[in-house]
Amino acid sequence: MSQNDVALMAHLMRRAGFGTTRTELEAYVEKGYENVVDDLVHPERGTPIDEDILERYFGSEGGYVGTWIYRMLNSRCPLQEKMALFWHHVFATGLGKNQHILASTNQIDMLRRVGMGKMRDILLELSKDPAMIFWLDNNENRKGEPNENYGRELLELFSLGVGNYTEDDIKNCALAFTGWTFGQPIPLYPHGYYAPPFLFVEEEHDNSEKTFLGHTGNLNGDDIINIIVEQPACARFISRHLYNFFVADEPQVPSWNVTPPQDPDAIETLANAFIASDGDISHVLGILFNADFFKEAQFKKVKSPTELATGILKLIGTFQSGPEPGMNQYASATQLMGQKLLDPPTVEGWHTGKEWIDGGLLTARVNFAVREVSDASKPGIQSIIVRLKDNGNPLSPEAFVESCLEFAGPLLIGDTTRQYLTEFAEANGEINFEDDDAAEENQALLVSMLQLIVASREYQFG
Amino acid sequence: MGRPYGLLRAGFPFHKTLSMRRTTNFPIDIAIGKEGRIYIMCRSDGTAMIRKYTVDDEDRGTMGGYGQGDGQFTWPVTIIPDSEENLYVSDEFLHRIVAFNSEGEHIGTWGEHGTEPGQLNGPAGIAFDSEENLYVVDSLSHRVQKFTKDGKFLFGWGSYGDGEGEFNMPWGVAVDELGDVYVVDWRNDRVQKFNADGEFLFAFGKSGSGNGEFNRPAGIDIDLHGDVYIADRGNDRIQLFNAEGGYVQKFLGDATLSKVSQAYMMTNASPNRMRDMADLEPQKYLRQPKSVAVSDDGLMFVPDFGSYRVQVYQKQAVPLTEQEFSPPRRSVTLHQE
Numbered sequence: 001m002s003q004n005d006v007a008l009m010a011h012l013m014r015r016a017g018f019g020t021t022r023t024e025l026e027a028y029v030e031k032g033y034e035n036v037v038d039d040l041v042h043p044e045r046g047t048p049i050d051e052d053i054l055e056r057y058f059g060s061e062g063g064y065v066g067t068w069i070y071r072m073l074n075s076r077c078p079l080q081e082k083m084a085l086f087w088h089h090v091f092a093t094g095l096g097k098n099q100h101i102l103a104s105t106n107q108i109d110m111l112r113r114v115g116m117g118k119m120r121d122i123l124l125e126l127s128k129d130p131a132m133i134f135w136l137d138n139n140e141n142r143k144g145e146p147n148e149n150y151g152r153e154l155l156e157l158f159s160l161g162v163g164n165y166t167e168d169d170i171k172n173c174a175l176a177f178t179g180w181t182f183g184q185p186i187p188l189y190p191h192g193y194y195a196p197p198f199l200f201v202e203e204e205h206d207n208s209e210k211t212f213l214g215h216t217g218n219l220n221g222d223d224i225i226n227i228i229v230e231q232p233a234c235a236r237f238i239s240r241h242l243y244n245f246f247v248a249d250e251p252q253v254p255s256w257n258v259t260p261p262q263d264p265d266a267i268e269t270l271a272n273a274f275i276a277s278d279g280d281i282s283h284v285l286g287i288l289f290n291a292d293f294f295k296e297a298q299f300k301k302v303k304s305p306t307e308l309a310t311g312i313l314k315l316i317g318t319f320q321s322g323p324e325p326g327m328n329q330y331a332s333a334t335q336l337m338g339q340k341l342l343d344p345p346t347v348e349g350w351h352t353g354k355e356w357i358d359g360g361l362l363t364a365r366v367n368f369a370v371r372e373v374s375d376a377s378k379p380g381i382q383s384i385i386v387r388l389k390d391n392g393n394p395l396s397p398e399a400f401v402e403s404c405l406e407f408a409g410p411l412l413i414g415d416t417t418r419q420y421l422t423e424f425a426e427a428n429g430e431i432n433f434e435d436d437d438a439a440e441e442n443q444a445l446l447v448s449m450l451q452l453i454v455a456s457r458e459y460q461f462g
Numbered sequence: 463m464g465r466p467y468g469l470l471r472a473g474f475p476f477h478k479t480l481s482m483r484r485t486t487n488f489p490i491d492i493a494i495g496k497e498g499r500i501y502i503m504c505r506s507d508g509t510a511m512i513r514k515y516t517v518d519d520e521d522r523g524t525m526g527g528y529g530q531g532d533g534q535f536t537w538p539v540t541i542i543p544d545s546e547e548n549l550y551v552s553d554e555f556l557h558r559i560v561a562f563n564s565e566g567e568h569i570g571t572w573g574e575h576g577t578e579p580g581q582l583n584g585p586a587g588i589a590f591d592s593e594e595n596l597y598v599v600d601s602l603s604h605r606v607q608k609f610t611k612d613g614k615f616l617f618g619w620g621s622y623g624d625g626e627g628e629f630n631m632p633w634g635v636a637v638d639e640l641g642d643v644y645v646v647d648w649r650n651d652r653v654q655k656f657n658a659d660g661e662f663l664f665a666f667g668k669s670g671s672g673n674g675e676f677n678r679p680a681g682i683d684i685d686l687h688g689d690v691y692i693a694d695r696g697n698d699r700i701q702l703f704n705a706e707g708g709y710v711q712k713f714l715g716d717a718t719l720s721k722v723s724q725a726y727m728m729t730n731a732s733p734n735r736m737r738d739m740a741d742l743e744p745q746k747y748l749r750q751p752k753s754v755a756v757s758d759d760g761l762m763f764v765p766d767f768g769s770y771r772v773q774v775y776q777k778q779a780v781p782l783t784e785q786e787f788s789p790p791r792r793s794v795t796l797h798q799e
Contacts, residue, residue, distance in 0.1 A: 063507030190482035
């Protein structure tokens with residue numbers, strides 16, 4: 001098992017999932033990179049998460065984000081969960097506007113269910129999703145008094161990107177979605193949330209002839225989606241979204257019509273896969289993860305708060321042996337770091353890359369990471385101690401640093417960080433993890449070293 | 463009162479709805495006290511409390527609270543009263559039993575985490591026998607254990623599996639007036655009946671959504687007639703069985719607006735309009751009920767977990783003597799007498 005294999009697999013699982021424990025990582029390496037990718041893009045092969053257990057121990061929608069994070073940590077189909085998060089970034093829908101947690105959580109469940117399928121089906125489900133309909137005012141889009149908000153964003157942010165349609169296309173797109181609304185749910189008080197059902201109101205639908213991207217006829221929303229997914233622009237736009245989320249940070253979406261992709265060949269490769277597969281997202285993901293441009297992109301992305309939090313929790317091995325109370329603290333933690341799941345700031349979603357970081361947000365990220373690794377009793381840290389014992393003792397300061405970097409990632413760091421870590425290790429001399437008399441002291445040293453590592457600049461990248 | 467020879471089941475109409483969101487969020491269980499007092503156990507992530515209430519829909523404040531200290535609970539499952547109306551609560555995260563008096567004063571905590579005999583590992587259902595010894599479903603160890611009410615271990619039985627006397631994460635437990643013990647075998651979608659010594663008698667139920675079938679059943683209670691009530695959580699219903707495990711009927715929910723709900727709505731114009739625009743059919747149904755409790759006078763209380771309320775039904779049944787109820791038949795018949 002070469003270090004390169006381990007590093008590459010860790011990269012894959014950070015991006016296509018939410019990180020791994022070291023034991024999981026080694027099992028994946030044994031299986032082989034291409035086989036693991038093949039499994040990832042076929043979530044039906046994995047054992048689904050135990051919904052009965054989630055229902056029994058969590059069971060209330062108020063804790064949905066905590067439960068979602070539990071799913072991220074424990075799913076045997078991590079790419080499916082990651083794709084729900086990906087589409088949540090792209091189809092950003094804010095709880096702050098609808099205030100209906102059940103509608104919002106049903107949307108995430110929908111994204112999990114269809115998010116690795118055909119683009120046509122994804123957009124159709126999205127267009128029928130009550131949280132989205134309300135978010136972009138399609139419930140007010142009626143024959144004779146159209147509301148173009150959903151039609152505009154469907155083209156601008158969800159499928160084609162600015163420059164690939166006209167204002168008339170927007171107007172006709174909106175007309176095609178007139179009457180796509182939802183049934184009024186029973187209000188929250190006094191007896192709880194009820195799911196709003198999708199509703200097509202025939203008398204509010206505009207049946208006139210429309211022209212959209214060169215197609216003319218009595219177009220309905222289904223026809224619009226069929227036309228959209230046939231556009232090369234859709235293939236390129238979704239491919240760039242996938243590249244931005246899974247490979248390397250691109251500029252923010254609103255600038256994509258004026259700023260070319262940093263790797264046009266990669267986008268072309270993904271777009272071709274999209275077109276050849278009739279918009280099959282799983283197929284495109286398989287091409288992406290097996291591509292050299294992906295394999296060479298280690299640590300070229302700033303971790304989102306969700307990725308940072310789940311990566312830390314995977315490292316320390318908590319919440320992975322069955323439900324425990326307290327998952328919702330991580331919903332608060334990611335919010336403090338700038339990502340309030342279910343409630344992105346605008347329809348553009350979160351601004352990613354370097355915009356995840358400013359002075360305050362970096363402090364929140366570092367504080368979270370340092371706090372979580374501070375408890376040596378956590379199973380992931382105990383597992384590292386066992387491995388350090390097996391590494392040959394005593395460990396020189398340099399070997400101690402290398403081992404910790406290996407088990408915390410593996411993580412690539414720059415010379416300056418390495419110098420700081422080594423200076424800290426040298427201050428304590430050789431460490432013998434087989435010396436039971438020094439167990440407590442050694443554990444404290446390990447925790448301190450891990451805290452320095454997760455607080456480093458490099459750890460912000462995934 | 464002995465078990466009647468038979469029952470004339472006159473009806474089981476819906477009686478009333480109690481409470482609402484905010485007062486009783488996610489009610490997981492209910493204990494029936496004296497003189498119309500009830501105690502509703504509420505649990506969600508980061509919140510837990512006992513809401514003191516009355517059958518007249520009056521809020522009398524709270525008892526206990528979320529946490530790990532004395533008189534607190536983290537993942538409470540079951541609340542039951544003893545003969546003096548002291549309340550016993552199982553906590554499946556803290557692996558312990560917590561007791562309060564009816565005024566809410568903490569009067570005791572016991573339980574040690576572990577899998578050895580007498581230790582607790584995810585205690586869920588609890589039930590007193592006639593001598594007020596306590597049966598505890600030790601869910602994560604797939605067994606039932608019996609203790610004195612102050613925690614002295616007496617005996618236990620059960621192990622993981624799906625055979626007779628085996629369990630897969632059992633949940634509820636109830637003791638009938640004869641001393642027999644019913645255990646809801648959550649992940650095996652069945653109910654098993656044992657005598658007071660833990661000897662297997664029979665089982666009923668299987669996975670499914672048909673009459674008499676279960677989808678992850680949870681809580682259980684037994685009334686003075688020996689009728690058995692099961693909270694069939696995954697099927698959003700309560701099922702009623704006779705003492706032999708024969709299916710009688712199901713309850714899907716018939717909720718109306720509770721008194722406090724109506725008072726709330728009278729001061730909120732916007733929700734009134736939204737209700738007027740909505741299909742109100744779904745509002746009456748139970749959502750994920752996890753428990754059920756029946757009073758001596760035949761009131762069935764169903765904590766409606768997903769709808770933040772309690773639905774109450776009234777049993778109407780007349781005990782029958784041997785002269786009024788012919789012997790059991792081996793076969794069905796079309797003959798009319």
